[in-house]
Amino acid sequence: xxxxxxxxxxxxxxxxxxxxxxxxxxxxxxxxxxxxxxxxxxxxxxxxxxxxxxxxxxxxxxxxxxxxxxxxxxxxxxxxxxxxxxxxxxxxxxxxxxxxxxxxxxxxxxxxxxxxxxxxxxxxxxxxxxxxxxxxxxxxxxxxxxxxxxxxxxxxxxxxxxxxxxxxxxxxxxxxxxxxxxxxxxxxxxxxxxxxxxxxxxxxxxxxxxxxxxxxxxxxxxxxxxxxxxxxxxxxxxxxxxxxxxxxxxxxxxxxxxxxxxxxxxxxxxxxxxxxxxxxxxx
Amino acid sequence: xxxxxxxxxxxxxxxxxxxxxxxxxxxxxxxxxxxxxxxxxxxxxxxxxxxxxx
Ligand SMILES: [Zn+2]
Numbered sequence: 001x002x003x004x005x006x007x008x009x010x011x012x013x014x015x016x017x018x019x020x021x022x023x024x025x026x027x028x029x030x031x032x033x034x035x036x037x038x039x040x041x042x043x044x045x046x047x048x049x050x051x052x053x054x055x056x057x058x059x060x061x062x063x064x065x066x067x068x069x070x071x072x073x074x075x076x077x078x079x080x081x082x083x084x085x086x087x088x089x090x091x092x093x094x095x096x097x098x099x100x101x102x103x104x105x106x107x108x109x110x111x112x113x114x115x116x117x118x119x120x121x122x123x124x125x126x127x128x129x130x131x132x133x134x135x136x137x138x139x140x141x142x143x144x145x146x147x148x149x150x151x152x153x154x155x156x157x158x159x160x161x162x163x164x165x166x167x168x169x170x171x172x173x174x175x176x177x178x179x180x181x182x183x184x185x186x187x188x189x190x191x192x193x194x195x196x197x198x199x200x201x202x203x204x205x206x207x208x209x210x211x212x213x214x215x216x217x218x219x220x221x222x223x224x225x226x227x228x229x230x231x232x233x234x235x236x237x238x239x240x241x242x243x244x245x246x247x248x249x250x251x252x253x254x255x256x257x258x259x260x261x262x263x264x265x266x267x268x269x270x271x272x273x274x275x276x277x278x279x280x281x282x283x
Numbered sequence: 284x285x286x287x288x289x290x291x292x293x294x295x296x297x298x299x300x301x302x303x304x305x306x307x308x309x310x311x312x313x314x315x316x317x318x319x320x321x322x323x324x325x326x327x328x329x330x331x332x333x334x335x336x337x
Contacts, residue, residue, distance in 0.1 A: 009316065009329060010304040019299075032303075058334040086336075132336050159333065237337065257337045 001281050004029040004048035004073075006036075006064055008056035012259045013270075017052065020270040026278060028052070033060045038067050050281045051075045052273075054255055058086045058131055061255070076277060077234035077254045084231060085254035088130045088166055094230040100223065101248045104169040111151045114165035118147045124170040127154075131161060140170060171241050171248060178214050178240040178247075180224045181258065181269055183276045184233055187221045189265035190214040213264045223247045233280075235273055285323040289313040296323050 003021070005028040007014045021028050029048060033055045051073050055061045065079045077085070084090045095102040106117035107130075118125055118141065127150055128138045141147045154162045180190035194210040214220075224238050227249045237256030241248045258269040285294050292310030300306075304317045305328050314328035 008335075010301060012305065012307075015301075015304060056335045057332060058336060132333055136331070136333075136336075161333075253337045255337055 001026075001050060002029060002046070002048045003027075003050040003052070003277070003281070004031050005052050005054060006031045006033060006061075007054045008033050008060070011054075011056075011257075013257055014054050016259065016270040017054070017273065020268075020274045024271075024274050024278060026274060031064075033057065033064060036064065038063070040067070044071050047071045047073045049073065050277060052277065053077065053082070056255075058082075061086070074281070077236070078232040081231040081234050081236075082254050085236070085252045086131055088128060088251060089164070091230075091251055092166075095227060095249055098226065098230050100227050100230070101246060103171055103248055103250065106165075106167050108165040108167070109163065111155050111165075114151055114167060115147060117165065117167050119144075121167060121169050123147075126168045126170050128166050128168065129161060130164050130166045137162075141167075171243055171250075173241045173243070176242075177250070178220070178242070179256075179261065180214075180216075180220065180238045180240060181256065181261065181267075181272075182224055182228050182236045182238060183272045184235075184280070185225065186272075187216055187224045188269065188272045189261065189267040190216055190220065191261045191264055211260045211264050213266070220247065223249060227252060235276070285325050287311060287313060287315065288325055288327065289315075294325065 003026055005014065005018065018028055047068055051068055053061055053065055053075050055064065061082055065075045065082055069075050069079050084094055089107050092102055092105045108114040108117045124140050124142045126138065126140055139150050141150060176192045176194040178190055179193055181188050191211045192214045194212060196210050227238050228236050237253040239250040241250060262269055285296050287294055287308040287310060290308060290311035292308055294306060294308055300317060302317055302320055306315050306317065308315060315325040316328045318324045318326045
């Protein structure tokens with residue numbers, strides 16, 4: 001089987017996946033998206049049967065996946081799943097429709113309507129870009145002055161994406177949230193991401209948050225599987241918060257980082273991913 | 284072993300380290316890219332782009 005790994009940089013995760021592939025007899029053909037040239041108007045003679053899509057860039061991910069999927073590759077994760085996971089607005093819409101508890105969220109396209117949405121949510125609330133991650137440009141808005149300031153800044157930013165206003169109720173979390181990993185139809189493990197002095201109110205481990213094992217319960221597994229039910233079968237990282245009313249799903253990641261989750265959970269995440277890809281490719 | 288270009292701390296270079304690999308300095312936490320293998324040369328990893336995320 002020809003299996004390819006698409007990547008931008010050789011992150012620790014990508015390195016772990018390549019090494020785990022070798023262990024399981026799966027040699028990845030490497031596609032570095034910095035060097036890729038897609039000849040769109042000519043039929044490729046061959047495409048990889050299976051592709052593990054690990055590009056760092058959301059836009060590159062979509063183009064590359066669309067191309068290879070069109071020509072018959074099985075890409076993990078699929079174009080549809082990437083689109084939904086990569087854009088918080090699509091994800092919120094589908095989660096809510098599927099009955100998965102998710103924070104109350106509005107999408108608006110002008111400063112004026114964004115302010116109306118914020119007034120409706122009340123304070124504090126949160127404004128986020130619909131694409132991008134690691135909590136960049138995610139702001140907590142504590143009052144109307146702050147709201148006006150943030151909207152004003154957004155309005156003069158260059159990218160059209162900054163004028164897509166995704167505003168969300170602020171969930172009072174107990175200084176931690178949960179990242180759960182799903183491979184196929186199995187929830188393989190979860191961690192608590194605990195906010196530290198360095199990370200502030202953001203709990204992302206990439207921003208200095210601390211990781212601890214989060215034991216899987218039936219309730220947790222159930223909400224995770226329900227959440228990934230909005231997507232094609234694949235490999236996902238689900239962000240969940242604990243509230244008085246139960247779990248709330250915030251977002252689903254389609255190219256999840258996992259290096260800080262292996263030690264606390266004791267689960268070899270790369271091994272689970274590669275085994276699943278091998279098993280699925282045979283079918 | 285290599286020196287961190289950000290903090291001059293010592294970074295262990297494991298066997299099998301590849302060109303283009305991203306390493307993290309245990310001292311200052313900088314993300315560093317392996318730009319040359321022999322001799323080992325490290326540079327600050329590419330800046331995170333707007334549409335990068337997990
Ligand atoms: Zn350093």
